[in-house]
Amino acid sequence: MRHTMMRPLAFAAALCALAASVHAQTLDRLAETGELRIGVRADAAPLSHLRDGKPAGYTVAVCERLAERLAARLGRELTLRAVEVDATNRFDAVAEGRIDLLCGAASETISRRATVDFSIPVFIDGATVIMRRDGITDFKGLAGARIGVRAGTTTETGLRATLAKLGMEAEVVTLNDHGDGLTDLLGGVVRAYFADQSILMGLLAGSERRSELAISSDILTIEPQALALPLGDHAFRAAVDSELSHMYRSGEVAKIFEASFAPNAMGDAMKALTLTAPIPD
Numbered sequence: 001m002r003h004t005m006m007r008p009l010a011f012a013a014a015l016c017a018l019a020a021s022v023h024a025q026t027l028d029r030l031a032e033t034g035e036l037r038i039g040v041r042a043d044a045a046p047l048s049h050l051r052d053g054k055p056a057g058y059t060v061a062v063c064e065r066l067a068e069r070l071a072a073r074l075g076r077e078l079t080l081r082a083v084e085v086d087a088t089n090r091f092d093a094v095a096e097g098r099i100d101l102l103c104g105a106a107s108e109t110i111s112r113r114a115t116v117d118f119s120i121p122v123f124i125d126g127a128t129v130i131m132r133r134d135g136i137t138d139f140k141g142l143a144g145a146r147i148g149v150r151a152g153t154t155t156e157t158g159l160r161a162t163l164a165k166l167g168m169e170a171e172v173v174t175l176n177d178h179g180d181g182l183t184d185l186l187g188g189v190v191r192a193y194f195a196d197q198s199i200l201m202g203l204l205a206g207s208e209r210r211s212e213l214a215i216s217s218d219i220l221t222i223e224p225q226a227l228a229l230p231l232g233d234h235a236f237r238a239a240v241d242s243e244l245s246h247m248y249r250s251g252e253v254a255k256i257f258e259a260s261f262a263p264n265a266m267g268d269a270m271k272a273l274t275l276t277a278p279i280p281d
Helices: 008-022 026-033 058-074 090-095 154-166 178-186 197-206 234-249 252-261 268-276
Strands: 035-041 048-051 054-056 079-085 116-132 146-150 171-175 192-196 213-215 221-230
Touching: 026 035, 026 058, 026 234, 035 048, 035 058, 035 090, 048 058, 054 058, 058 079, 058 116, 058 221, 058 234, 058 252, 079 090, 090 116, 090 221, 116 154, 116 178, 116 197, 116 234, 116 268, 146 154, 146 178, 154 171, 154 192, 154 221, 171 178, 178 192, 178 197, 192 197, 197 213, 221 234, 234 252, 252 268
Parallel strands: 035 079, 146 171, 146 192
Antiparallel strands: 048 054, 116 192, 116 213, 116 221
C-alpha cells in the first residue's frame, strides 16, 4: 500500500477546507432561506428565558435587533426560529449546525473556543451568592457551609476556584436547575446559592419570598458574555461583530439594557464594555 505525506502548507489548507465544509456558510444560507435559528434558554433570566412560552430576556432582545440589521445587510427579510437549549447541549447545538446563534448566557472560554466561535462581548457579569437575610451576610462567612451551584457550568468552576484561592473549606452542592437552588436555599438545604449576578437578580425578582433573601455585594468572578456561533465561519462572525459594534455606538445596546433590567441601572463594568467592545469599521 502506498502512503503519501502532505506538505505542511497543503495539510493546513486541507484542514481549513474541512472546517469550512462542516457548516454551510451561514450568510449564504440566510440569504437563501430567510431563516435565522437562535438558541434560547428557558432558565437563564434575565438574559435568556421563556415568558408565556416565548423567548425573552436581554440577550434575546440583542439577537432580535441584530437579526433586523443582518436582514438589512442581506437585503431581505429574516424570520427568527427559536430553538430551546439548556446548559448541557447549548454549544453542541451550535457545533452540530442546529442553531446559528446562541442567544443565552454564555461565557467565552478557551475550551469552548475549540468547538464554537464567539462574537464580541454583549454583556459582562459577575458571580456572587444569594442568601437568606437572617443568615450569613458575606461570602467569607460561608466557611464550612453548604453552597449550591448549577452543575457543569463555568460558575461551578469559578466557585471551586474562589474557595481554593481564599483557602476556604465549604461543601459544594451541585444542582441541575437554578430554581432548585433557590428552593434548597429557602428550605435550609444550602446556606447560599452561587450564580451569575444577573441570574440571581432574576431569581430574586421572580420569588414570592424575595423579602427573605439578599444578594451579596461581593463580586467574586468577572465573566464577559458573548454570542456563540459556528466555528470557522469567518464571514458570519465578521457580519455579526460589525452589526453589534454599530449597535453599541448608536446607543441601541444601552436602550436594550435599560428595557431589560429596569429599575436596575447599568453598572460600571457594563458601561466600560459599551466603550471597549465595539470594533472600529
